Amino acid sequence: MQKNVLLIKYGEIFIRGKNKPKFYRKLADTILNRLGPNYIVIREQSRFVVEPVGDGGTGFGAALDRLKNTPGITSVCPAIKTDDLSIENLRGLALSHMVENYPAATFKVEARRSDKKYPMDSMQIAADVGGYIFNSGNDFSVDVIKPDIVLRIELRSCAYIYSKEIKGISGLPVGSSGKATLLLSGGIDSPVAGYLISKRGVSLEAVYFHSPPYTSLNSIIKVKDLCEKLSVYTGEIKLNVINFTEVMLYIKNNAPEDKMTIFLKRSMLKAAGALAEKNGSEALVVGDSVAQVASQTLKAIAVIDQAVVMPVLRPLCAFNKDDIINIAKEIGTFEISIRPFNDCCTVFVPKFPDTKPEPLAIQKINEGLNGLSLLIEKAIEAPEAYAFKF
Amino acid sequence: MGYIYFDNAATTKPLDNFLDNKLYSNPSSVHEFGINAMEAIVSVKKYLAEKIGCSHEEIYFTSGATESNNIAVLGSNNKSIITTKNQHPSVAGPIKALHQKKSTVKYLDVLGGFLNIRELEYAIDQDTTLISLTHVNNESGITEDIKKLGFLIKKNNPRALFHVDGAQSFGKFEINLKACNIDLFTFSAHKIHGNKGFGGLVINKGVNIKPLFYGGQQQNGIRPGTEDAMAALAFKKACSAAFDNIQKNYQHAATLRDTMAALLSEIPDCVINTDLENSSPYILNASFLGIKGEILLNALSEKGVYVATGAACSGRQVSNNLIAHNFPEGHAESAIRFSFSRYNTVQEVELCVSILKGEVKKLRGES
Numbered sequence: 203m204q205k206n207v208l209l210i211k212y213g214e215i216f217i218r219g220k221n222k223p224k225f226y227r228k229l230a231d232t233i234l235n236r237l238g239p240n241y242i243v244i245r246e247q248s249r250f251v252v253e254p255v256g257d258g259g260t261g262f263g264a265a266l267d268r269l270k271n272t273p274g275i276t277s278v279c280p281a282i283k284t285d286d287l288s289i290e291n292l293r294g295l296a297l298s299h300m301v302e303n304y305p306a307a308t309f310k311v312e313a314r315r316s317d318k319k320y321p322m323d324s325m326q327i328a329a330d331v332g333g334y335i336f337n338s339g340n341d342f343s344v345d346v347i348k349p350d351i352v353l354r355i356e357l358r359s360c361a362y363i364y365s366k367e368i369k370g371i372s373g374l375p376v377g378s379s380g381k382a383t384l385l386l387s388g389g390i391d392s393p394v395a396g397y398l399i400s401k402r403g404v405s406l407e408a409v410y411f412h413s414p415p416y417t418s419l420n421s422i423i424k425v426k427d428l429c430e431k432l433s434v435y436t437g438e439i440k441l442n443v444i445n446f447t448e449v450m451l452y453i454k455n456n457a458p459e460d461k462m463t464i465f466l467k468r469s470m471l472k473a474a475g476a477l478a479e480k481n482g483s484e485a486l487v488v489g490d491s492v493a494q495v496a497s498q499t500l501k502a503i504a505v506i507d508q509a510v511v512m513p514v515l516r517p518l519c520a521f522n523k524d525d526i527i528n529i530a531k532e533i534g535t536f537e538i539s540i541r542p543f544n545d546c547c548t549v550f551v552p553k554f555p556d557t558k559p560e561p562l563a564i565q566k567i568n569e570g571l572n573g574l575s576l577l578i579e580k581a582i583e584a585p586e587a588y589a590f591k592f
Numbered sequence: 593m594g595y596i597y598f599d600n601a602a603t604t605k606p607l608d609n610f611l612d613n614k615l616y617s618n619p620s621s622v623h624e625f626g627i628n629a630m631e632a633i634v635s636v637k638k639y640l641a642e643k644i645g646c647s648h649e650e651i652y653f654t655s656g657a658t659e660s661n662n663i664a665v666l667g668s669n670n671k672s673i674i675t676t677k678n679q680h681p682s683v684a685g686p687i688k689a690l691h692q693k694k695s696t697v698k699y700l701d702v703l704g705g706f707l708n709i710r711e712l713e714y715a716i717d718q719d720t721t722l723i724s725l726t727h728v729n730n731e732s733g734i735t736e737d738i739k740k741l742g743f744l745i746k747k748n749n750p751r752a753l754f755h756v757d758g759a760q761s762f763g764k765f766e767i768n769l770k771a772c773n774i775d776l777f778t779f780s781a782h783k784i785h786g787n788k789g790f791g792g793l794v795i796n797k798g799v800n801i802k803p804l805f806y807g808g809q810q811q812n813g814i815r816p817g818t819e820d821a822m823a824a825l826a827f828k829k830a831c832s833a834a835f836d837n838i839q840k841n842y843q844h845a846a847t848l849r850d851t852m853a854a855l856l857s858e859i860p861d862c863v864i865n866t867d868l869e870n871s872s873p874y875i876l877n878a879s880f881l882g883i884k885g886e887i888l889l890n891a892l893s894e895k896g897v898y899v900a901t902g903a904a905c906s907g908r909q910v911s912n913n914l915i916a917h918n919f920p921e922g923h924a925e926s927a928i929r930f931s932f933s934r935y936n937t938v939q940e941v942e943l944c945v946s947i948l949k950g951e952v953k954k955l956r957g958e959s
Binding site for chain 1: 886887888889890891892893894951955957
């Protein structure tokens with residue numbers, strides 16, 4: 203019996219020592235969750251195998267895309283699986299795989315066997331099948347140095363034959379490293395920060411600060427679209443939209459102009475931190491890159507982070523703008539981020555922002571802003587929530 | 593209801609049942625059904641020709657004003673162009689593209705939205721091949737005296753082509769293209785309660801236009817592609833409703849605009865950017881100083897009042913068009929465009945201003 207399957211390779215889990223089983227389970231669950239009920243996942247030694255339920259069609263198109271964008275997976279190989287390990291069967295399947303996929307090519311065969319009792323060793327299997335394909339009368343010639351096609355045969359409990367390996371995004375399965383709350387602004391950076399952190403196995407919940415009428419409805423649509431795009435990589439993601447107008451106006455009217463942004467960001471962290479505690483997050487994630495703008499200088503970061511106890515992760519802290527943009531383009535968030543709508547950070551911008559705020563001064567001003575905490579609490583009482591799943 | 597729509601310069605509500613004919617045959621088909629469709633299209637062109645003072649053979653239907661402006665600019669002899677700095681992107685865009693390639697372009701300043709006639713005359717020389725101007729500016733409503741400009745252009749260089757973008761004036765202002773010396777005239781259906789994706793370009797006989805794309809011989813090969821009799825008939829309905837009551841509609845818009853202008857004067861630091869004497873009554877552009885236009889727009893939108901800052905086509909940023917008007921500092925950033933149609937009422941204007949008063953106060957932190 204033979205079947206079309208997807209062979210899944212994963213990387214970093216290898217180094218996880220005793221925790222390995224937890225990671226395996228997480229990855230298997232993630233795969234099942236992303237592919238839905240029409241597929242099953244089987245564990246082979248150092249591989250997962252995705253099979254369609256029943257005889258199944260050959261339609262792996264959407265499944266393939268989903269898997270290659272799943273953190274924890276290093277590559278996905280569309281393969282033929284067979285439980286008849288006889289060399290005659292392998293020869294036949296290998297040849298038909300070549301004929302179906304390539305009109306003409308230079309190739310070589312690479313074989314691996316985990317069953318050392320198999321009557322032929324890896325070299326012999328490769329030579330045998332390679333010879334069979336070469337002599338089949340098709341337009342295939344052998345090139346062991348730089349072949350167009352490397353046909354791989356893996357003998358495990360079943361045999362797998364494949365010639366394409368589609369690179370995944372690697373990392374760790376989402377959820378295996380806990381949960382964090384991502385502050386999404388609608389700009390270019392924060393979705394990229396979310397993407398990178400989710401590749402480290404962190405599951406995400408997002409928060410957006412809306413300030414009508416200073417930001418338009420289109421900004422919410424933009425952030426929703428960003429979440430939808432992010433969910434391709436992060437899996438299900440919940441977005442909380444918080445109305446921050448009152449907080450913003452309070453800061454504008456009560457804080458020194460040059461420190462407005464600092465207090466706004468502190469308030470956002472506070473609000474997100476409170477939300478994060480409720481939703482079981484262990485960290486906050488922001489899109490800052492050191493010295494990119496006035497509120498992202500080291501001194502500004504220091505006084506902003508003082509507003510919360512929870513760690514604030516900045517996965518982009520050492521990235522250049524160009525590099526961030528390249529990733530944003532790769533993951534498809536760039537086009538959404540550059541839509542010309544104001545986000546919450548761009549509406550009230552001081553003309554000469556303080557780039558070197560002193561902790562003591564900030565603390566003193568903060569003491570004077572005694573209405574702020576209540577406004578923040580009020581703002582996070584009932585966020586509008588949306589869920590996105592790819 | 594439940595909302596006030598004052599964004600009629602962006603687009604208008606289509607007439608009820610405007611597309612109730614079933615003339616779907618291909619007008620190029622030689623059977624009777626096809627011939628009927630072609631006759632219908634010709635009849636629409638004849639009707640229109642009479643209304644705007646041209647021959648029906650000079651009318652080319654297009655997908656709308658953007659395409660028409662592109663054909664006019666890119667398809668004509670465009671070696672040496674004169675235009676103003678406050679053009680719609682569908683004129684400014686192709687001209688910029690030509691400027692980067694080979695054409696010489698003179699951009700005239702506009703003060704308060706008006707071009708300076710002396711400057712125009714000074715700019716025209718014997719090499720000038722195309723002069724592209726707008727009848728009614730889409731953002732400010734400022735209206736040029738097209739007849740006078742046409743006369744002066746031809747006086748200074750009879751060979752220079754005169755292109756007029758009439759998207760905001762068509763069906764609202766009476767015009768006679770021949771009397772105005774217009775060689776190329778752009779119009780659009782959806783600004784007068786017609787169908788989107790439909791408009792046209794009038795090309796004066798004798799003007800040589802290169803098509804932008806090639807296909808069959810429809811519309812003399814200048815604008816090939818299967819013609820749409822259904823859309824043409826729908827467009828005619830919109831035209832009749834506009835042209836048959838052109839004075840009445842104009843008066844109605846003027847009443848709305850003037851009422852609005854009077855009421856706005858009660859709002860402190862609200863300035864009308866438009867010279868009411870010389871602008872279309874269908875558009876009123878006002879600035880609420882100190883408040884970004886976009887923010888006020890959002891606030892009004894939440895209350896069900898739909899207006900615009902710049903043109904809808906240029907997104908939410910302050911448009912180059914408005915900046916080029918050279919209004920006093922701070923006006924362009926805080927400008928709001930109210931644009932009216934015959935379906936708007938004085939009550940809506942009153943309601944709109946009372947909502948405005950509240951929102952402006954709130955945004956200025958006065959309440």
